[in-house]
Amino acid sequence: MQRFTDKKADQVTVRRLNMAAILKLLRERGTLARADLAKELGMTRNTASNIVTDLLTAGLVVETEFRRVGAGRPGLLLELAHNGGFAIGAEIDISRIIVVAVDFKGKTLWRESAQINPKQAQTEIIATAEKLVRDALDWGNGENLKPLGIGVGLAGLVDAEGGTLVYAPTLGWKNLPLKQMWEKQFSVPVYLSNEANTAALGYYNYADRSKAQNLAYLSIGVGMAAGLMLEGHLFGGTGGFAGQAGHMKIRPDGEPCSCGDHGCWITEVGLTALSRKTGGQPVKPDETAQALRDGDAQLTAVVAEMAEMLGIGIVNFINLFNFDTVILGGAMRPILPFMLEKARSVVDQRALKHPRANVRIKVSGRDDDSVFGAACLVLDSIMNDPIPLVRSMI
Amino acid sequence: MQRFTDKKADQVTVRRLNMAAILKLLRERGTLARADLAKELGMTRNTASNIVTDLLTAGLVVETEFRRVGAGRPGLLLELAHNGGFAIGAEIDISRIIVVAVDFKGKTLWRESAQINPKQAQTEIIATAEKLVRDALDWGNGENLKPLGIGVGLAGLVDAEGGTLVYAPTLGWKNLPLKQMWEKQFSVPVYLSNEANTAALGYYNYADRSKAQNLAYLSIGVGMAAGLMLEGHLFGGTGGFAGQAGHMKIRPDGEPCSCGDHGCWITEVGLTALSRKTGGQPVKPDETAQALRDGDAQLTAVVAEMAEMLGIGIVNFINLFNFDTVILGGAMRPILPFMLEKARSVVDQRALKHPRANVRIKVSGRDDDSVFGAACLVLDSIMNDPIPLVRSMI
DNA sequence: TTGATTTGTTCACAATAGATACAAATCTGG
DNA sequence: CCAGATTTGTATCTATTGTGAACAAATCAA
Numbered sequence: 145m146q147r148f149t150d151k152k153a154d155q156v157t158v159r160r161l162n163m164a165a166i167l168k169l170l171r172e173r174g175t176l177a178r179a180d181l182a183k184e185l186g187m188t189r190n191t192a193s194n195i196v197t198d199l200l201t202a203g204l205v206v207e208t209e210f211r212r213v214g215a216g217r218p219g220l221l222l223e224l225a226h227n228g229g230f231a232i233g234a235e236i237d238i239s240r241i242i243v244v245a246v247d248f249k250g251k252t253l254w255r256e257s258a259q260i261n262p263k264q265a266q267t268e269i270i271a272t273a274e275k276l277v278r279d280a281l282d283w284g285n286g287e288n289l290k291p292l293g294i295g296v297g298l299a300g301l302v303d304a305e306g307g308t309l310v311y312a313p314t315l316g317w318k319n320l321p322l323k324q325m326w327e328k329q330f331s332v333p334v335y336l337s338n339e340a341n342t343a344a345l346g347y348y349n350y351a352d353r354s355k356a357q358n359l360a361y362l363s364i365g366v367g368m369a370a371g372l373m374l375e376g377h378l379f380g381g382t383g384g385f386a387g388q389a390g391h392m393k394i395r396p397d398g399e400p401c402s403c404g405d406h407g408c409w410i411t412e413v414g415l416t417a418l419s420r421k422t423g424g425q426p427v428k429p430d431e432t433a434q435a436l437r438d439g440d441a442q443l444t445a446v447v448a449e450m451a452e453m454l455g456i457g458i459v460n461f462i463n464l465f466n467f468d469t470v471i472l473g474g475a476m477r478p479i480l481p482f483m484l485e486k487a488r489s490v491v492d493q494r495a496l497k498h499p500r501a502n503v504r505i506k507v508s509g510r511d512d513d514s515v516f517g518a519a520c521l522v523l524d525s526i527m528n529d530p531i532p533l534v535r536s537m538i
Numbered sequence: 539m540q541r542f543t544d545k546k547a548d549q550v551t552v553r554r555l556n557m558a559a560i561l562k563l564l565r566e567r568g569t570l571a572r573a574d575l576a577k578e579l580g581m582t583r584n585t586a587s588n589i590v591t592d593l594l595t596a597g598l599v600v601e602t603e604f605r606r607v608g609a610g611r612p613g614l615l616l617e618l619a620h621n622g623g624f625a626i627g628a629e630i631d632i633s634r635i636i637v638v639a640v641d642f643k644g645k646t647l648w649r650e651s652a653q654i655n656p657k658q659a660q661t662e663i664i665a666t667a668e669k670l671v672r673d674a675l676d677w678g679n680g681e682n683l684k685p686l687g688i689g690v691g692l693a694g695l696v697d698a699e700g701g702t703l704v705y706a707p708t709l710g711w712k713n714l715p716l717k718q719m720w721e722k723q724f725s726v727p728v729y730l731s732n733e734a735n736t737a738a739l740g741y742y743n744y745a746d747r748s749k750a751q752n753l754a755y756l757s758i759g760v761g762m763a764a765g766l767m768l769e770g771h772l773f774g775g776t777g778g779f780a781g782q783a784g785h786m787k788i789r790p791d792g793e794p795c796s797c798g799d800h801g802c803w804i805t806e807v808g809l810t811a812l813s814r815k816t817g818g819q820p821v822k823p824d825e826t827a828q829a830l831r832d833g834d835a836q837l838t839a840v841v842a843e844m845a846e847m848l849g850i851g852i853v854n855f856i857n858l859f860n861f862d863t864v865i866l867g868g869a870m871r872p873i874l875p876f877m878l879e880k881a882r883s884v885v886d887q888r889a890l891k892h893p894r895a896n897v898r899i900k901v902s903g904r905d906d907d908s909v910f911g912a913a914c915l916v917l918d919s920i921m922n923d924p925i926p927l928v929r930s931m932i
Numbered sequence: 933t934t935g936a937t938t939t940g941t942t943c944a945c946a947a948t949a950g951a952t953a954c955a956a957a958t959c960t961g962g
Numbered sequence: 963c964c965a966g967a968t969t970t971g972t973a974t975c976t977a978t979t980g981t982g983a984a985c986a987a988a989t990c991a992a
Contacts (some may be wrong), residue, residue, distance in 0.1 A: 147955095150555065150562060151559065152556050152557075152559055152579045152581045152949095153556055154556065154581075154948080154949055155549075155949065155978045155980095156946070157555070158547045158548060158551060158978085160969080161545075161546070161547035161551070161641070162546050163549055164763040164989080165545065165546055167635055177939075178940065179938075179939055179940075186545075187546045187980075188980070188981055189941085189979055190940085190941075190980075192940095193941070194979085194980085212990095215937045216936085216988075216989060216990075217937080217938050217939040217986095217988040218938085218939075219940085241653065242811075266939040298673045301644070301892050310892060327973080337959025342951080357774045357776065374768065374773060375773070379769070382752045382896060383893065384860065386858065386859050386893070387858065388858065388890050389858065391857050392858060393853055393854055393888065395789065395790060395851050396569055396788065396847075403890060405887075407837075421914055438874045440935060456576055460787055464780065464781065464783065464787045465775055465780050466775025466776050466779040466780035466781075467776065468776040469957095474799070493799075494787065496779070496797060498695050498777060499782060501779070502776060547980090548947085548978065548979080548980050549946080549981095550947080551948095552949075556949085571970075571971090572971065573970055573971075581950090582949070582951080583971065584949075584971085584972075585950075587970095587971060608968080608969080609958065610957075610959075610967085610968040610970065611955095611956060611957040611958055611970040611971075612958065612969085670986085846940085
């Protein structure tokens with residue numbers, strides 16, 4: 145958490161900020177010459193060149209080819225080094241564990257998953273996750289890549305600073321110091337966050353950042369959490385518990401909720417609500433989507449009603465946060481496209497004119513935003529402070 | 539708005555950050571010696587001393603007395619200079635205009651107000667405000683204080699970057715480029731913001747900042763807006779329109795609202811709702827508070843019901859933002875103490891355990907948070923980048 | 933082919949913080 | 963009351979880093 149007095153700065157701070165700016169600009173644009181970096185960031189070619197020299201030595205950046213365009217000496221193009229190291233992303237969900245390995249350019253190169261059962265013992269599930277992480281580390285070792293860290297997205301309340309899973313209702317876990325456990329076991333930095341936060345970060349990392357500075361990622365499944373990206377940074381609130389969208393009261397006298405209260409959004413929208421409204425059977429999202437495609441009339445009506453309530457909740461998000469982007473995803477993703485149009489029209493009718501004017505509402509096109517975003521926790525921490533890594537490689 | 543690529547840094551950046559850190563620490567602590575500043579901020583005494591020399595020369599800081607405590611040479615205490623300049627804060631409301639002059643230490647030294655009528659022409663109201671601002675400038679001139687700028691809190695949607703009042707429903711104003719107008723007229727920097735935002739900033743500036751990093755200031759009157767202070771910074775969202783709390787849907791099939799929709803929070807909580815629920819007469823908050831003190835049973839029941847809806851909305855705020863502080867204020871302030879206990883108990887019962895654990899809900903103890911906060915817009919901008927002012931005075 | 937243009941590097945310089953040393957001012961223990 | 967310890971503020975030198983000007987290299991265009 146940011147402190148209330150600002151921290152001091154020294155010359156290393158300057159280098160850190162400029163190095164971070166160069167790395168992020170390269171991530172943004174793909175390839176650029178030294179002169180481009182300098183022009184774009186308003187520094188001298190000299191400074192850009194000095195920093196690039198360090199990044200080349202550290203192996204985080206590579207020179208590729210000359211760019212011949214117009215008069216003048218051609219610039220030697222630079223890009224992030226594929227083999228600058230790799231990040232591991234892990235997602236522990238109610239039904240499965242996914243682990244990916246992502247190279248320094250943000251490309252997912254390795255992926256493995258395992259089904260789990262929430263009735264399994266915690267130690268057993270953790271052991272399964274640890275095996276997958278170890279496989280990822282072994283893979284990277286075989287590829288001769290340096291492991292940069294492990295990011296973990298968890299479905300529950302996470303104390304990111306303390307590195308603890310505080311409470312995961314679906315799994316029934318409490319106070320698990322996963323950061324400490326895994327840093328000891330794997331000897332690399334470990335970053336924890338809520339899976340909706342990592343999903344937001346994952347989306348942000350392949351979205352047009354200039355258009356998604358204020359983004360909500362609504363992860364809708366059995367529960368519903370919102371990952372909040374505000375002004376380009378994940379927002380966690382005082383204890384890191386922000387984004388508990390599912391328990392927004394939307395109909396104060398509504399249905400009872402698993403949280404002990406009633407009228408929560410999640411009682412109207414999500415897989416549990418859908419199950420209740422369709423007769424009590426657990427919902428299999430893919431099968432439900434197929435039934436909708438096949439034109440099941442009763443199901444279509446239920447989903448339309450749910451879309452209306454989805455839209456109303458999104459209206460609240462837009463009025464409160466003035467987002468530019470709202471992304472819908474999570475386990476319910478196959479069903480969400482059938483709700484999108486209705487939800488958008490509710491927003492058009494019921495949200496305030498000015499906040500709604502520039503908002504884009506989409507269903508995520510990918511299934512792995514969250515686990516990819518978990519890996520991005522690692523990459524972002526290096527982008528934001530590359531100095532320790534660079535100095536250690538020189 | 540923060541850009542998506544970070545800006546470069548140079549040596550001046552370092553000086554700016556350190557100078558800002560020293561000024562903010564002095565604001566926080568009142569008096570400190572050079573050695574204290576250095577120790578507290580982790581810099582050398584040398585650096586602190588250099589910066590203090592500049593601040594003394596610029597007149598932003600003064601030396602007061604020696605501090606004799608324990609062994610060793612006594613430290614020469616420093617504090618912000620009362621006469622480092624003064625900021626003007628202005629609030630244009632539906633019924634009144636208030637203008638204050640605040641010295642560099644944040645003390646309000648001058649205040650004037652004028653009643654207005656929303657039926658008056660815009661030019662007339664603006665002229666009234668301009669007269670008050672000119673009076674404030676004259677006062678400062680008489681006191682031999684340098685004018686640092688004008689901060690304005692407006693009841694409506696404000697484009698802070700563009701310096702435009704986009705839409706003020708209660709006054710019926712649209713697209714007023716007040717920043718441009720007043721900067722031309724008064725030749726000092728002008729900062730615009732929503733009055734709920736300035737109220738949040740005002741509260742923050744006399745609160746314990748370490749305990750109020752994530753603060754919502756609910757300004758409840760005829761309308762209802764929330765000033766959002768997130769991680770110590772005002773949050774405005776993509777267009778600066780965040781915090782439209784009054785139009786959060788809390789009962790989707792509820793009462794019609796002036797926004798054209800229905801079921802908004804403001805249809806249940808606020809002066810308009812209170813008027814409707816008590817027979818249609820306009821509410822005078824002070825008289826209503828007196829009636830409540832006198833034990834008016836019917837009114838008490840209406841207010842209790844309203845307190846319940848107030849609490850439910852606050853629950854949503856807490857679940858979504860994980861605030862540490864929620865402050866209630868605005869035109870309805872005299873009535874709010876009669877609603878506080880009930881609202882708190884609703885939060886205790888209905889908010890999620892973890893987000894609600896460390897939240898403080900209070901009615902503001904002051905009536906002038908907003909106009910004071912408007913002046914703080916000016917002071918904060920100097921605290922955050924004192925270099926131009928300091929360099930211009932050396 | 934010659935001049936213009938652009939790139940990347942080199943070198944001297946400026947701004948800034950850090951390290952060390954030191955004088956000044958106070959306290960404490962005998 | 964005095965000698966040593968302690969703390970403060972400053973002076974001096976050094977290290978880091980960015981800037982500006984100059985220059986060689988590489989390309990294009992007339």
